[in-house]
Amino acid sequence: PDAPLPAPAPGAAPGPAPAPSAGLAALSLPYRLLGALALAVVLVLTGLHLSLLFLHVAPANTIGKERAKAVNAWIYPEFEQNWKLFAPNPIQQNTAVQARASGLRADGTSFMTGWYDLSARDGAALHGALLPSHTRQNVLRRAWDLYAASHDNDGTPLGNRGELSAAYLTRLATQRLERAGAGGPGAELTRIRVRARITPVPPPPWSGEKLGTRTAYRTLDWSEAHR
Known part of the structure; x- marks a missing residue:
């Protein structure tokens, strides 16, 4: 068995203090929860945007027709795309x-x-x-x-x-x-x-x-x- 570590000599200086936590771990619990909530909102909005953008450029389908009003309200005018999946539209x-x-x-x-x-x-x-x-x-x-x-x-x-x-x-x-x-x-x-x-x-x-x-x-x- 390994020998026990020797006891510190009397009057010896204490060892270095542990390094402080970095990143989110350094925040208090309420701020960590707030950061996690903000990240979740960003991910949800990104997923929503990509889904609506996909329906906008995809060929005609049942979901796209049912959600056409919501898709158009989100896409136009800032996010309009000049292309379609599987159906290129060259500029003439x-x-x-x-x-x-x-x-x-x-x-x-x-x-x-x-x-x-x-x-x-x-x-x-x-x-x-x-x-x-x-x-x-x-x-x-x-x-x-x-x-x-x-x-x-x-x-x-x-x-x-x-x-x-x-x-x-x-x-x-x-x-x-x-x-x-x-x-x-x-x-x-x-x-x-x-x-x-x-x-x-x-x-x-x-x-x-x-x-x-x-x-x-x-x-x-x-x-x-x-x-």
């Missing part, structure tokens, strides 16, 4: 979203800007990026597609998503113009006008298709700036 036209603004400068005088090509600015910001943002690439075009699908050619809303899509598009344009410094330092944007430059993608030479590639513009009316 290039859409560039442009905007201009009017408002008041810092000295109180009024101004009206020229057209800002917001899509070109997004493209320039992504050029050369090692990890380009998928959202930054598509958010403007998808916002325009959502607007076009929920309005007729005269700009009249079609269904419940009409006003929502118009406000979403105007808010994006307002935010982009403010970042670009439209009107100068201290300027206040009061009205926004949006247009789209739409250029069809030419078919490949081997397809035999003959489609026009003429660029068209669709210009919306002035609207109040949204933030």
Whole structure:
């Protein structure tokens, strides 16, 4: 058997104190419970989001049809996807979203800007990026597609998503113009006008298709700036 450890000499210094706990273990019980609850909420919301996103991009199915109202309410407009499982939807036209603004400068005088090509600015910001943002690439075009699908050619809303899509598009344009410094330092944007430059993608030479590639513009009316 192992020999017993010798008793410490009288007057010897005590050994080192145990290291304090780190991480969640260092918290009191109420804070640990609160942290666990917050983590559980995040996991539940993440699971809910992924489930609804899956139903949005999945082919037509019974559950998707039964829950269509809840899925659409969660997805549109911020989380809309331009793809479907097992059914690719290639883009057949290039859409560039442009905007201009009017408002008041810092000295109180009024101004009206020229057209800002917001899509070109997004493209320039992504050029050369090692990890380009998928959202930054598509958010403007998808916002325009959502607007076009929920309005007729005269700009009249079609269904419940009409006003929502118009406000979403105007808010994006307002935010982009403010970042670009439209009107100068201290300027206040009061009205926004949006247009789209739409250029069809030419078919490949081997397809035999003959489609026009003429660029068209669709210009919306002035609207109040949204933030």
